[in-house]
Amino acid sequence: MVKYIDEFRNPNIAKSLSQKIHEIMPDSKINLMEICGGHTITIFKYGIKKLLPQNLNLISGPGCPVCVTDNSFIDSAIELSHLQNVIICSFGDMLRVPGSHSSLINEKSKQSDIRICYSPMDAIEIAKNNKNMEIIFLGIGFETTVPLIASSIISAKSEGLKNFSVLSGHKTMPNAMKALLDSEDIRLDGFICPGHVSAITGLDLYKIIAEKYKIPCVVSGFEPIDMLESIYMLVKQIKENISTVQNQYTRVVRNQGNQKAIEIMNRVFEPVDAEWRGLGIIPGSGLKIKSEFQQFDANQKFDIPLIEKKENPGCICGNIMRGINTPLDCKLFKKICTPQSPQGACMVSDEGTCATYFKYSL
Amino acid sequence: MCLAIPMKILKIENNIAFAEVGEIEYQANLDIISDARVGDYIIVHAGFAIEKLDEETALENLKIWQDIAEFEEKRQQKMG
């Protein structure tokens, strides 16, 4: 038994939560979006949809860091990998994402030195042990990941490391949620908000969604009981015609977030406009390294040639990210595009919607 | 990317936690959280603890749902 895991998978509790949802469910159709790819996995892995009323629809959103990373970021990383005396360090699932002309794994099989790191601190170690090489860490991820990248940049500075830098493709959540709502592509009645982003940020960032857009928000944990309880809380808000920000994941998420992590993040990064796969450029939704730390900013340190961006015309990953299509609408899904031979970002990452559909709906 | 599994801290050295889940031991940097102690449960993401798990809250939440589940079960039995 794994403590604080198995208890949150208790089938009896799941059953009674499912009953409670059915009891309060209105007759009208309800669309809830789970933003986080981790939540999509829970929904599929535990068959959550089977426990829900027919008219309750769960839509996967843009919360898989690898998936929302635009081709131009991958193209830049590939260009950097061609430079002399450079080691590219990356989280593993970035390597197989197809860019405009190649992927990092392709380049690795040619001559580029590209290494998988579990943590940015691994890249710091590589930098310390290879002083004659430039180590470039590919920084992707949301508010969950940003503080630890910031922390490693602070460590690099305090240790006087001169051969370490980060290519920042980081993104922040709330502006993407607003962009989704502003686009009016889909009608959403509630957001299941990401648990670990919120562990860092706290609840305030969703206030605007609940207050201005009048969309209920519930921050959720990752076990099946967490998901069902969050769905129950959302349906209850919808039924009662209120829209507030609630926290289901109270065992981990404090309302005010992790202040220390926020402070570290804000010390190193500042907002910048960013391009999202599927959502285009969203003002203020990315993060760049502040000038105080610019010697660690790969964008400042290296001349990165601009490559004309190309998309795979058959891949509808962008639409899936916006919630307007599911992988089942993609002609390549399971035929040409599989986890072994991914044609788009959503099939690469474990948290990608296409990968999750592939794994659990065979 | 994000292991949502709470890990129990066994020891701390140089602000690195040696933590376990099941029988497996992991290391986690504690630089971005405050006041982690041996015995605490932490949530680890990409080699860093991002938050502590509040055990009291976890147990309270479970208790509430267990009670509701039992109540529902009894109610169903009566109705059945």
Ligand code: SF4
């Ligand atoms: S199945 Fe593959 S090609 Fe189709 S949308 Fe998903 S990632 Fe793109």
